[in-house]
Amino acid sequence: MNSSSNSQHRISFIPGEPVHDPERTLIFLITPTYTRPTQAADMTRLSQTLQLVPDIFWIVVEDAHNSSRSVEDLLRRTNVPYAHLLGPRPPTHLDKRSGRGVSNRLRAFEWLRENYSNTTQKGVIYFADDDNAYDVRIFEEMRSTRIVSMFPVGLISTLGLSTPIVSRKSGKIIGFHDPFIGRRKFAVDMAGFAVNLQFFLSQKKATMPYKVGYEEDYFLKSLGVQIWQLEPKAENCTQVLVWHTKTKPADQPKLSLMKKVTNYTETNLPDLYNNQLEQS
């Protein structure tokens, strides 16, 4: 882990620009985000985790029409290569069944195709939501993904986890153990798989639907991957190195209560609340 925390500094990049480096296998981390009271806390934790990971490229996509100053400031501070994009939900998909994150990820797909089609860049695509918890070891597990790799995810609703089922005999993935199987061929969590960049680019029809609960399954089907091709990671799916954590929602800062402080304009409170409101 020491070597990781140092080795990231070998990669050279221009803030906001794609990296082209034939020597490295980059992990393209796609993080959808949106403005809310817990955003700064969640994004800060994730950004600090990523400072320990060498050779990553962070694609942060806001569900917004204008980019947020606090997200841009955080990206600049973090000192990892990044793209800061906007992927607002279209007016046709604001309902609950459409869910969050899809418009952001579709925008990231577009950006990857624009910048890496017809290149030989080695890379792996991973969907990293901003409130999950990542053990840095998971990134080294996924870096060798040839087509699609999979691994267990902790803290998934009623089961406590979601995992591919791996045959001891063949070492192959033969099914899925997940609280929600439904009509899914690939019953996995968004944080439970990674995709080879060149494989993704070669599958021109790859996309993600606006359909809560089926995003992962439809995406993997659109890639044309078969179950026998899946690569189990994390010691044949016996280790949990990523958790589907959710930060408890919090209240918005209450400006009205600030004003109850006697002579509040003569204190730190106006500046503090202004700084807070920029973030939420």
Add this chain to the structure above:
Amino acid sequence: MNSSSNSQHRISFIPGEPVHDPERTLIFLITPTYTRPTQAADMTRLSQTLQLVPDIFWIVVEDAHNSSRSVEDLLRRTNVPYAHLLGPRPPTHLDKRSGRGVSNRLRAFEWLRENYSNTTQKGVIYFADDDNAYDVRIFEEMRSTRIVSMFPVGLISTLGLSTPIVSRKSGKIIGFHDPFIGRRKFAVDMAGFAVNLQFFLSQKKATMPYKVGYEEDYFLKSLGVQIWQLEPKAENCTQVLVWHTKTKPADQPKLSLMKKVTNYTETNLPDLYNNQLEQS
């Protein structure tokens, strides 16, 4: 931040042993923890944050009679100096009004007095719960604490934050803005202040009561500190660099559901569940 991620490696230590280094001001981070499904995720995130902080000493105290293998493994992997202690709640204080974390922190106080009384070690004590979110910049803010320093904490219940009130004119702390004032002289969150090590050691009566909502206030009163002595940090308390986040509780892994998988003994599931149960 780059220099931080490298500079921690200058400190030399023996796992589990106190560090004596007259050249450095160490931050003694006291983290109470207990076994639960979200513990591994929370402790992993915190441990990775600490890998970016130079010159810290992590005192992890479990509310348990036996130490947990997964906590010890995590501490060894993390590569920061640490003490791994046990501070179970006494049978007289298992009720709701006694709350969690006090027995752990009292054990840490004992350990600090045993190992640093009659030394000249420079240091700062900070209470870092395992589920909060820390921007690494907060540690550099608190490192210069001469007696007791204070700073805002985000995501505090109905107000959205808790902060000392700082007079613009004098630059001094003159009161507190917190959702719960009650009968508290110091209306602050546990994550909102730091204490100089030698000052703490000089105050032999310093302690923390088993009294939910009053732990911080009684502790600060027991230190004999006065409001005019408090040192505001984080740009005169106008920046939020620490958040009182709570990870949503999760279900325990369900062994019974694993057994519904056909031929489950021939798969990765038994090992995966064993590894999970060690952590929760």
